[in-house]
Amino acid sequence: MIGLVLGPTLFLLVFFLIPEDELTYAARVVLGITAWTATWWVTEALPIPATSLLPIILLPTLGGLSMEQASRSYGDPIVFMYMGGFMIAIAIEKWKLHRRMALHILRVIGTRSDRIVLGVMIATAFLSMWISNAATALMMLPVALAVIKEVKTNEILSGPSLDRFSKSILLSVAYSASIGGLATLVGSVPNAVFAAMSKKLLDREIMFFEWFLFGFPVAMILLILLFLYLTRVQFKVEHKGEMSAAFIQKGLEDLGKMKREEKWVFVVFLMTAFLWIFKLFLFGGMTVSDTSIAIFGAMLLFLIPATNGERILEWQDMKELPWGLLLLFGGGLSLATGFAETNLTGWIGENLQHLNGLSYIMLLIILTGAILFMTEIMSNTAVANMIIPITVGLGLAIGIEPYGLMAAAALASSCAFMLPISTPPNAAVFSADVLKISDMVRAGFWLNIISIVVIVLAVYFWLPVVLKS
Template identity: 35%
Template sequence: MAIPPCRNQRVPTMTARTLSLSAGLLLLVIPVLLPAPEAIPEAGWRASGLALAMVLWWLTEPVPLAATALLPLAVAPLAGIAPLETVARPFSEPIVFLFLGGFLLAKAIEKSGLHERLAYSLLGIAGQNPARVLAAIMGTTAFLSLWISNTASAMVVAPVAAAIAGAQSGTRAFSTALMLGVAYGATIGGMGSLIGTPPNAIFASFVGQTYGIEIGFARWAAIGVPVALVLLVVTWGSLVVFSPGLRGAEIKAGSDRARPPMSTAEKRVALVAGLTAGAWLTRPLIELVFPGLALSDAGIAIAAALVLFMLPSGDGGRLLDWPTAATLRWDVLILFGGGLALATILETSGLAAWLAGTVDAFSALPILLLLGLIAAMIVYVGELASNTAMAAIFLPIAGAIAMSLGAEPVQFMLPLAFAASVGFMLPVATPPNAIVFSHETVTRGNMLRAGAPLDVIGIVVAVGLGYLMAPIVFG
């Protein structure tokens, strides 16, 4: 996901961009001009150049992330890696339309102001205990991230947290913890929902395509919510320890501003959102009662978006209009489609299987240790790169590794999907980190000190809970 520029963030120079572009183009051309090494399929050899070029450009951003995601459409057919139909199909996967519908629902929530009301209402019950206020901030942000993007949820709650922090004097540690809580809560909350963050959906789509296992909203929530809750509680405890001034102190209320009564738009959006969430969660039951009804999570999301375009807002407009819809993150949908296309290419070209065969040296390692090493690589590279890209690159390779080791692929890949969303250490790791880094109390140093142990904790929770719970939820 693209990171908005923030204070002290390094921007690549023109020379660096030129070098990165040139290196990427060389990576694309060399496998076409040179014969494939022995044991690597010809299509896999050429796919390796495409994959490396995409990784390089996703890491260095000489062109926008979404533009890099379009590379498979242009390069794969020309290089003889895969036909256009095969490469284009992932851009129209049902999971992409689930995200589109979710984004449109989120836009309607933001347009009505319902998200702000929810944030202030939940914070109103926290009282004046700093640790409870921090818990409320993190819980509110995490809950919002289940339904809207982690960027949007952080943008909503960050001003509330800043207002609370600004009302205090001599409590810089509390202010820092509060702002970091916004960023970390947004990131963790996204893990709990299928639409919360792209790696979740990439995992679900890849598993559906490759192994024929359907993972819907309710099925993901059965494992995603427990993982998010555990990580949220542990992160809250870590921030309380990181900021000892939180214990035993009292703060001035900063979230008790009066709010007008709920508007017609807020009520109607809340109704549509509630019905949508209910339909997602009860879809298996609905299909049992009405076996001929071809329901899908993506279809429910798009239907909800269409209803929002139709219903009046009560002030002469609609709950959702096209000028508002046009502002959603279309680049994220393209990036998501490109990630799925790359995953498809890695799988169909034989490159993922070849890469999996090169890890025989690690076959003697315990599965959990091997998973931990791969998860650590994903997390620490992901501190500098797109989490969508990390999921798209590593999940198909992980599936092939699992097959070569005789392990259950879904159980092997799920912890890595969670790990792709872990990123607490650097301002550029996630958009929420970048958002709170603009606050004066958040520095690189204290984000690094707070985030470094949380990255390790995130790896342990992702690998441990993900591996143990996968057989229970997915069978």
Template identity: 40%
Template sequence: MVYIVWFSKRCNHGEAMLNKKIERWGLWLGPVIGVGITVFGDLKPGHPEVTHTAGVACWMAVWWMTEAVPLAATALLPVVLFPLLGIMSGQEVAPLYLNHIIFLFVGGFMVALGMQRWNLHRRIALRLLLLFGGCPRCILTGFMLVTAFLSMWISNTATTMMMVPIALAIVVRMEEQGVASGSFGTAVFLGVAYAASIGGSATLVGTPTNLSFVRILSIHFAEVPEISFAMWFAFALPLACVMLVCAWGALCLVFGIRGRGDDIDLSVVRAQYAELGPMSFAEKVVLADFVLLALLWLSRRPIQIGDWTLPGWSQFFESGGLITDGSVAMAMALILFVVPARDGAKSRVMDWQTAGNVPWHIVLLIGGGFALASGFKESGLSLWCAQQLEGMGRLHPLFLVGGLCVMMTFLTELTSNTATAEMFLPVLAALSVAVGLNPLLLMIPATLSCSCAFMLPVATPPNAIVFGTDRISMRDMARVGVGLNLIGAVMITAAIAVVGRVVLGIELGVMPDWAKIQ
């Protein structure tokens, strides 16, 4: 990956050696701890599967946190160890790696790849940037809004890698004109990185952690009402907008970005937009497909607004209850394989070579989290955890949520956000039952907090990419990021208490009927 190459250039020899040592220790420490717990532990007498699952979970946690082996490879451990240790059969484990949530991710990603293949995402970005011309603050606003919007539908890594060269061209042009200082460039690049992470949290397909939450929730609580694309969007979008404003305000304040100044020459953007030429037939097809996909996702289920209900389109089908967001995503992706591109090469809008760029390692990583969550439930480890955590019920729910958000936010500064979510969500499902709270009250804030790592270059790919431009110092990222991490924890806590009550029906201190660990 390009961002890894960029970031590696900034790492000194000491840091590289430290990473190697961590990986080497993690490689042996994971199996030693896992085997030690499995052989010598006895968490629940008469139920060895509880101890065995805990051993596998600890092994995976060490390997995920140290990245001693590739994250996706660690995610495959349940396929081997669960049947071997009598936790689940191979026939039960294998399907967990391919389900409707996985197809939601794959289908959505294929449509995003269609946008990238025909440069539609670049056309959208450049066109929107031209609308925000003027003062430095307007430019920063434009970059952050465009990046956040694209990151809702395209991976935050791909979005950042596309926006950074555009930002670099504009910043260099402004510095040559004498209308911007070096601090403006720092603010723009940090704004792109932060907006990519924030925007991805607003939709289910924006980041793998959101998809992991939905599936792990349904694994632990079979009767939980579906968290649809529209429901998540209604809850997470307002929070993302507030976080985007906070990030923008922090960057303007810290780096002294002016609201007024000389007019900025956007000829670089206009030139890049002109190079794209007129919109091709394939671009129009992908745009129509993308818009229709978003509308179908948002309107599949009934939308409740006060006492008024807007019916969902799935209700008009006799088998509408069987349709999932994953079905919709795959249907719209398949259309792109059928429609001709009319580019003179007898190709289709989407081909399998392009579709092969779906990050299958992320698919395995997500599936590994689902397998681990199922192991927690089937072995009884979730119930055992719930019994051990009952004492935490004395804490006020919002204090518990706030502390959880801070912990998850700073933990993901050093570990993979998806792996971190998949390690903690099964435990939080058990904790919510133990303290008598709605599981959504703990699991959603933990999930969103994994997208709020703003402090270190290693925290997220967008952070690493912008750090690799040599225009941002570790100090610059840290002094803005620490504050944003804490603001994120506060905002997520407030959102789950206020917006969560309206959109998701969450009541503090009230446990819904469906919240039972079997």
């Protein structure tokens, strides 16, 4: 109720308290509606997707944008790129290809306790690059619990060692599901928000390959540090040799021989990823967009027949498509259009001139730290939608290209490790009733600090190399 009332109240305060000679009528409308929408996003006074429709109602009605300008963002190319990625992910889950891939990774890595943790991390992170972190965590949680049961039943570990191993493997699922998504534009919503707002506000298209070149090393470094931290520091276990791989073999036997549908899904998945990454080398100057590739991959799955007389994807499968998330994209991009059309970013930049005294790297540290801890209690997409347009103005204020601040905001928005409520993966593993909140807070706090260091260094040193043109 507080959020419900606070939203429109903030709109009125912003609109009437900012003088007209300071900000135009349309810009005050856009800023007020942003405050209203952000408040309802944060407090979830309405369901987040429903709140995301506010801009399409209020911006044209109150004169902030035309209806065409406000509504166009809901059909932005990045929305359709994500839709295509989601469709491919639905096919992967429908035919249980994700589970087969995870079990094969575990079989290759080995069955010593620390290697099992590493295998779970690799499988989870890889899947999270292409599938939502929530779906990945929910798929990997039964695998992790099966491992724990195997260790306990066969008395491979016991007492404090079993407790530490159980906690480390569950946290590896939660944290790897968030970290893996950093590597690709479709792996984490804030990454896609960054790409969309870069195009909208700066007229600079961030291609899949560019982000992968930047985000993949960041994800890999964080995963390595996560593995060392969980298995060597926070939950160190004394090894007692290899454990039985029976649970892996049983899982693969339950899945049976790889079906024709799985093979086709795997081929389409690989082809789509290959085209995303090597688009520039394959098509040269042709205007083949990441969005076209994503939709092409999804369409193929609707064309390829399955052995049951249907197709690999049927339209009824689309009930699993997260339509609300696509609306959330649209709402954020509609507000970003308002920022661009009314020059709100320039006004914000002018009002942030006093930050000129701070060095760029100090700004990165403050921004990354603030967002990272903010997203512990807020939706990562809501944080990205609110903060990324502001970072554009901040970049203008200190006289630098804003891509670094935007990328830092996007990465930090996805790194929430301290609380069960922070992300769906955290909540999923906490539901196993093995972890205490204090375990997650203690492990997550230090991982937050590690993430701040890695993100700041990556943005400061590596991003300018990747986005040099």
